[in-house]
Amino acid sequence: MPPSLTDHYRNIIKDLGENPERDGLLKTPERAAKAMAFLTEGYHQTLEEVTNGAVFEADNDEMVVVKDIEFYSLCEHHLLPFFGKAHIAYIPSGKVLGLSKFARITDMYARRLQIQEQLTKQIAEAIQSVTDAKGVGVILEAKHMCMTMRGVQKQNSWMTTSMMLGGLRHSQNTRNEFLNLVGHR
Secondary structure, three states, rough: OOOHHHHHHHHHHHHHOOOOOOOOHHHHHHHHHHHHHHHHHHHHOOOOHHHHOOOOEEEOOOOOEEEEEOOOOEOOOOOEEEEEEEEEEEEEOOEEEHHHHHHHHHHHOOOOOOHHHHHHHHHHHHHHHHHOOEEEEEEEEEEHHHHHHHOOOOOOEEEEEEEEEHHHHHHHHHHHHHHOOOOOO
């Protein structure tokens, strides 16, 4: 973590009219810098690193669904959190991906400054790239603090985005199977 990040947080605290030297705030700049470094660690990861060779030969060609993958991200417009669940499906084409890798891929892209629409697309394209699947579907459901803590302050609003590639995009039956399996029908 660059020391300048800590200095920036110290200056933000000063600019807010607070004293960064008072007891409760003394270590806050360092803690905030460490938190921000963690929340954006996806910039320092690659798809190859997070999948770590966990792509295996398989003759399965039926839909595989992993749902309710928790994720946390930061809105690139306000630097406020948004969080929710990812639902991912793919139709293998001779290769399957290790189960934990769906969560790792989701986290890698979520731990960047994001908008939900782009995050959805990045996850779908990454799964497609790694597996060469016949089809990929990703649905993200998230609550955005920039909508609930500030601005319009609507506490019960959720945003849902989806990205369908290949067979999940071109076949209504396949798309419906995915939506039924994750409870979106």
